[in-house]
Amino acid sequence: MAVYNTEQKKCIISFLTDHSNSSFTIEELIAKLEQCDNITKVPGRSTVYRLMNKLVDDGIVKRFVKGHSRHFNYQIVESTSCHEHIHMKCTTCGKLFHMADDETTKILNEILANSHFIVDRDETTLYGTCNSCSK
Amino acid sequence: MAVYNTEQKKCIISFLTDHSNSSFTIEELIAKLEQCDNITKVPGRSTVYRLMNKLVDDGIVKRFVKGHSRHFNYQIVESTSCHEHIHMKCTTCGKLFHMADDETTKILNEILANSHFIVDRDETTLYGTCNSCSK
DNA sequence: CTAGTTGCAAAGAGTTTGCATGGCG
């Protein structure tokens, strides 16, 4: 099945790439896209839903729930190495932090040794307060 | 505002308590309750929704998304000390494990020292594979 | 009794889908 590289698809991917530190609900994403003036073709609502589902299936975008929200958030998966470490999301400022790789390995090995639990790195995001926000 | 202890509320809480190792979507919960024969008064759909929202607000039940599902799961919060340690959920067998308190403290302190990030314990569930399932 | 709770049905919100049109390759 051929895949076409349409304006709508490019528009969403480039927006998410430009805001790779933030995540958006579908509603937020649509609102943001409509505000952007450097966008040639703002995709329609159903196209956004369809594209996001496909992008999640393809592993280009990650779907998750932020804090206690009842809606899904979408965020671009930044690189393949992104799967390799723990993420920390600040619930105050919303920024996503990446734990150093060796620190990640150390922590996960410690959990394995003590609790005999193999943590799935890709599924792991810690929520809390970042350095700046805790000051 | 007074709070009445109705059959419907008791029925949901006792079911969740009896299955404190499992979590359910609303749909699953309703189906299970309808199957149970030792239940005097099966609550209606809207009552289940209303009660679950209230139970979550009151901190008696926890709402979260399991794996890549698009629906919320509900699980009873097992005890007050439950907030104090990290949870580990096996994505294979579905069981919830509790990390030892001293281990939790050690890990979180290590993260704080290295990444300057204060992890919210209450928000933290690690997903992965438990000891039995990894064999 | 009285006020919180329930169940029904209807409304609301979020998401998916069928189909005709448009546009990429």
Place this chain on the structure above:
DNA sequence: CGCCATGCAAACTCTTTGCAACTAG
């Protein structure tokens, strides 16, 4: 030019809400 992608509107699913009847305390 053929086939995939898009947009609209309608359908669908999940959840909430208004209201009259019910019931715990």
